[in-house]
Amino acid sequence: MNLQQLRYIHEVARCGLNVSEAALALFTSQPGVSKQIRQLETELGIEIFERHGKRLVAVTEPGRAVLSIAERVLRDVDNLQQVGDEFANESVGELSIATTHTQARYVLPQVIRDFMRRYPQVRLSLHQGNPRQVCEMVLDGTADIAIATEAIADYDELLMLPCYQWNRCVVATPRHPILRASPLTLEAIARYPLITYDDAFTGRGLINKAFLGRGLKPNVVLSAIDSDVIKKYVEMDLGIGILARMAYDPAEDRRLGMVDASHLFESSTTRIGLRKRSWLRAYVYAFIEGFAPHLSRPMVEMALAGGGSDPGL
DSSP states (O other): OOHHHHHHHHHHHHTTTOHHHHHHHTTSOHHHHHHHHHHHHHHHTSOSEEEETTEEEEEOHHHHHHHHHHHHHHHHHHHHHHHHHHHHOTTOEEEEEEEOHHIIIIIHHHHHHHHHHHOTTEEEEEEEOOHHHHHHHHHTTSOSEEEESSSGGGOTTEEEEEEEEEOEEEEEOTTOGGGGOSSOOHHHHTTSOEEEEOTTSTTHHHHHHHHHHTTOOOOEEEEESSHHHHHHHHHTTSOEEEEEGGGOOTTTOTTOEEEEOTTTSOOEEEEEEEETTOOOOHHHHHHHHHHSTTOOHHHHHHHHTTOSOOOOO
């Protein structure tokens, strides 16, 4: 048994049991991957993958246990490499962040600017997706950190650290009567065509829950994956919009009016997600604290090690 064999079975599973695709990702040949997997199965005395002819069709029950252990071993090997990198080059490296459009566009710019000034030799990469895609990027190693509002709590393999709470506002063209509703109510909002986030994004579930709790069915004429798209169609007077409050800027959004709606909806919590028991470079802790100042390095280290209490907000 060797690390190469563990990498092969891990990559084959990650590629949906496509051995040719896994071989391409590993810069090796498909027969070589198949041979190494067979040798590992022979040594362990089990079949890791079910086969139909020469094609892999499923992961066996013992195979799932082997893959889980292989993932932990490979992660620890990666951690060992990072320990060496940390002490050889404390301020040089890479940091990959997976997040949603709203976070990338409205929250992260200042944090990233400050981080780049402090760590000019760290190469940053920013990946965007819906909350589930963001979490999967961290789990498969594409990203180091997930920043999202939804989904992180659904993944047992991720450590969930709360960062800040936010709520919503209603936007409309400047003369729209909804901006003069006093007080603003869900019933008033439900009278108009509504443009808001897709179901997978930015607390849409809490929006639905609020209307359902009042026995209302809003007329959602358009849903989108990011705030800029919502604002564009609201500017065209196709409906009123419900946005994350952070996504409205009076200077940039001069063609829209806004009214706070935080009294109508439950607040949402943006969280950072990290692979449990992962080893982080010093500059990763610095980025986390820059994004959420209450998440100090000792606090995050205790959480990663499985100790300490929820850091809260």
